[in-house]
Amino acid sequence: xxxxxxxxxxxxxxxxxxxxxxxxxxxxxxxxxxxxxxxxxxxxxxxxxxxxxxxxxxxxxxxxxxxxxxxxxxxxxxxxxxxxxxxxxxxxxxxxxxxxxxxxxxxxxxxxxxxxxxxxxxxxxxxxxxxxxxxxxxxxxxxxxxxxxxxxxxxxxxxxxxxxxxxxxxxxxxxxxxxxxxxxxxxxxxxxxxxxxxxxxxxxxxxxxxxxxxxxxxxxxxxxxxxxxxxxxxxxxxxxxxxxxxxxxxxxxxxxxxxxxxxxxxxxxxxxxxxxxxxxxxxxxxxxxxxxxxxxxxxxxxxxxxxxxx
Amino acid sequence: xxxxxxxxxxxxxxxxxxxxxxxxxxxxxxxxxxxxxxxxxxxxxxxxxxxxxxxxxxxxxxxxxxxxxxxxxxxxxxxxxxxxxxxxxxxxxxxxxxxxxxxxxxxxxxxxxxxxxxxxxxxxxxxxxxxxxxxxxxxxxxxxxxxxxxxxxxxxxxxxxxxxxxxxxxxxxxxxxxxxxxxxxxxxxxxxxxxxxxxxxxxxxxxxxxxxxxxxxxxxxxxxxxxxxxxxxxxxxxxxxxxxxxxxxxxxxxxxxxxxxxxxxxxxxxxxxxxxxxxxxxxxxxxxxxxxxxxxxxxxxxxxxxxxxxxxxxxxxxxxxxxxxxxxxxxxxxxxxxxxxxxxxxxxxxxxxxxxxxxxxxxxxxxxxxxxxxxx
Ligand SMILES: Nc1ncnc2c1ncn2[C@@H]1O[C@H](COP(=O)(O)OP(=O)(O)O)[C@@H](O)[C@H]1O
Ligand SMILES: [Mg+2]
Numbered sequence: 001x002x003x004x005x006x007x008x009x010x011x012x013x014x015x016x017x018x019x020x021x022x023x024x025x026x027x028x029x030x031x032x033x034x035x036x037x038x039x040x041x042x043x044x045x046x047x048x049x050x051x052x053x054x055x056x057x058x059x060x061x062x063x064x065x066x067x068x069x070x071x072x073x074x075x076x077x078x079x080x081x082x083x084x085x086x087x088x089x090x091x092x093x094x095x096x097x098x099x100x101x102x103x104x105x106x107x108x109x110x111x112x113x114x115x116x117x118x119x120x121x122x123x124x125x126x127x128x129x130x131x132x133x134x135x136x137x138x139x140x141x142x143x144x145x146x147x148x149x150x151x152x153x154x155x156x157x158x159x160x161x162x163x164x165x166x167x168x169x170x171x172x173x174x175x176x177x178x179x180x181x182x183x184x185x186x187x188x189x190x191x192x193x194x195x196x197x198x199x200x201x202x203x204x205x206x207x208x209x210x211x212x213x214x215x216x217x218x219x220x221x222x223x224x225x226x227x228x229x230x231x232x233x234x235x236x237x238x239x240x241x242x243x244x245x246x247x248x249x250x251x252x253x254x255x256x257x258x259x260x261x262x263x264x265x266x267x268x269x270x271x272x273x274x275x276x277x278x279x280x281x282x283x284x285x286x287x288x289x290x291x292x293x294x295x296x297x298x299x300x301x302x303x304x305x306x307x308x309x310x
Numbered sequence: 311x312x313x314x315x316x317x318x319x320x321x322x323x324x325x326x327x328x329x330x331x332x333x334x335x336x337x338x339x340x341x342x343x344x345x346x347x348x349x350x351x352x353x354x355x356x357x358x359x360x361x362x363x364x365x366x367x368x369x370x371x372x373x374x375x376x377x378x379x380x381x382x383x384x385x386x387x388x389x390x391x392x393x394x395x396x397x398x399x400x401x402x403x404x405x406x407x408x409x410x411x412x413x414x415x416x417x418x419x420x421x422x423x424x425x426x427x428x429x430x431x432x433x434x435x436x437x438x439x440x441x442x443x444x445x446x447x448x449x450x451x452x453x454x455x456x457x458x459x460x461x462x463x464x465x466x467x468x469x470x471x472x473x474x475x476x477x478x479x480x481x482x483x484x485x486x487x488x489x490x491x492x493x494x495x496x497x498x499x500x501x502x503x504x505x506x507x508x509x510x511x512x513x514x515x516x517x518x519x520x521x522x523x524x525x526x527x528x529x530x531x532x533x534x535x536x537x538x539x540x541x542x543x544x545x546x547x548x549x550x551x552x553x554x555x556x557x558x559x560x561x562x563x564x565x566x567x568x569x570x571x572x573x574x575x576x577x578x579x580x581x582x583x584x585x586x587x588x589x590x591x592x593x594x595x596x597x598x599x600x601x602x603x604x605x606x607x608x609x610x611x612x613x614x615x616x617x618x619x620x621x622x623x624x625x626x627x628x629x630x631x632x633x634x635x636x637x638x639x640x641x642x643x644x645x646x647x648x649x650x651x652x653x654x655x656x657x658x659x660x661x662x663x664x665x666x667x668x669x670x671x672x673x674x675x676x677x678x679x680x681x682x683x684x685x686x
Contacts, residue, residue: 096325
């Protein structure tokens, strides 16, 4: 798979602050890539450098083989961008906005079709300043698509939106992927990254602290799978003695780490043979969120500084 | 530069404008208010005697035996005119032959010549004629003066010859056109709107579009900064044409301004907005914050608003300020419009136009250089 975006040793300083502090990643053509991080992590800075809106301090960046800063003009014909907090001319309607972009890009899109795609057809003739946050974001999405882009950059497209509007945006992102476009998405919602992206990079304080497919990140940085059983403290004691596994007991539940899938069967038969009472039974697996919280927490404690880049 | 891009952007600007009631008010109603306000306050249409410049061509005017004092007939004639309270005699020493053109130069609409031998003829009951100069364009002053002279002449005839008309008057036209305050006011106020409406809005746009990320948006499209600025220039040219038309109409209709609407005015209505749209953009781009942008805009705009011939003629200002005015770009726009609309002085108008045009090109290029779509 050819890569749509390649970033090597990217650094962006604002005075003494290194907002982006030496990051590397590659986004394959046609992939959905999620850039994940808390506020102030450096997501927008990185995104705008990729879009050619900001100059980098150092490092090498290629988007569709072009340098975004010096070759912005040809690049902009091939990418679509929705900035964080998309704003537009207050008195202009979505239909007029698309006609404007259509004339500028010299393309032949149909405003109605495009607005239907982002579920904004009903607001086709409403002025921008009367649109809700989600509707503005949808117009941003529609405008980003007027030039039939190869890569779409979406900087926190769903932040602050209600669940229904978020789902509508997700549907469009899936549609973009089906159409074979590359999607570069930033978000601080982990479920969004997990749901949509096949590649994720977690950025914090300008450094990438984990990268790869969501499942791999969880495997690499998550806790092992666990079984949780509700029962008396004796149950925990029995399992510890019977199996020689690491068993913790807290708030009426025994939790056992699985070093192997087959441990699960052993645990269940040991519970059966113990004759002790038990109520509910759960297997626990880390989500991206657990990993994220743990990684970010550890980094804020200063423990992770050395393994900043993967 | 692509016309398609400029046209698409122009449409967006025009729509935004027409959907903004305040902007519409300012460009359509405000010009009428301005003209009416200044026309009423300053045109001096109401009250007070009309100044009547008089050439006394009878230096040997004899004393009046009837009054037994040292006043001459001529002086008595003048005193009688003054006592009407309609006119105020102002004896000037100008050769009778060049009096008409002198009146024209000084913007007087009325004048009077007392002929040689006036007093002598009167004593000997011989006929003589004073000459009243009027300008039909200033009907009010002409009527006042003719009425006053008629009354005084009748009185003199009655007294000296029991009503036999020995004293008469003839009228003569002042050839050159008359300029009153309102005439200068129209080009001045057109200049005022050429300055203020683009300056204030471009300074604001330069900082607010940057803050709202609209420039960043546009930088991602094939629209270039030069195209964007050109579309704004064209828009303000359109606004200026409408505003100037309204002001001319209001000035002529309401105050009888004598301006000639010539095609020579058009270049100034194009180049003027060209200059000030660019200057506003430059000022707004140099500033780092909206507040400092507004400050820079005001520092540039305010001196020009008053000192470049908008409300007060530059020629009536103190010498120091006149020199200063020559450094203000708006001075050349307004002077140029005066030259074409009032004086038909094409060479001077061309000079003014050249100054503004060269300035516009330089400021336009500087504005494009300084205003950035994107952050560093
Ligand atoms: N133009 C700027 N000047 C100075 N500092 C900036 C600028 N833009 C962003 N920063 C700082 O850089 C860091 C990263 O910001 P940003 O990329 O916007 O983060 P994110 O999008 O992940 O929330 C923050 O600490 C922010 O304050
Ligand atoms: Mg951000």
